[in-house]
Amino acid sequence: MNDIAIDTIMRFRNERLISPNEDMPRESYFKASYSIWAVYELLERVMDHPLTSADDIINEFALKMELFARVTDDEEAKLKFRVASDVAEEIMLLFV
Numbered sequence: 041m042n043d044i045a046i047d048t049i050m051r052f053r054n055e056r057l058i059s060p061n062e063d064m065p066r067e068s069y070f071k072a073s074y075s076i077w078a079v080y081e082l083l084e085r086v087m088d089h090p091l092t093s094a095d096d097i098i099n100e101f102a103l104k105m106e107l108f109a110r111v112t113d114d115e116e117a118k119l120k121f122r123v124a125s126d127v128a129e130e131i132m133l134l135f136v
Contacts, residue, residue, distance in 0.1 A: 042086050045094030048134050049086065053079045056130070070116070071123050078105075078124035082131065095135060102128035 057079065060072035082101055086094050102125045109121035 042090055042092075042094045045086050045098075045135070046083060049079060049083050049131055052127075052131050052134060067119070070119060074120045074123040075127050077120075078127040079131075081124070082128060095132070098128050098132055102132070 053076070057075050058072050059076070060069045062069075064072065078101075082098055085097050085101060089097055105121045105125035105128065109118050109125065112118050112121070
């Protein structure tokens with residue numbers, strides 16, 4: 041049921057994300073790393089719930105990540121959650 045969503049998420053990973061490397065500035069490195077983490081987290085959630093709409097799963101993930109970003113005082117965690125939320129929102133736009 042969510043095969044198209046899985047394909048879309050993988051296409052996003054392959055076409056839009058860059059792999060982190062040690063030559064990147066620190067923040068860019070973390071953003072690249074967190075983006076990849078978010079993609080694989082979304083893939084796992086979509087694959088684990090084949091009868092749930094991928095739109096709902098991705099939207100819920102984006103909202104949770106935004107909430108986590110707002111409630112944490114840890115700046116690195118805040119960055120991770122904001123990047124994850126942004127990735128989920130970008131992927132949602134591919135479904136429109």
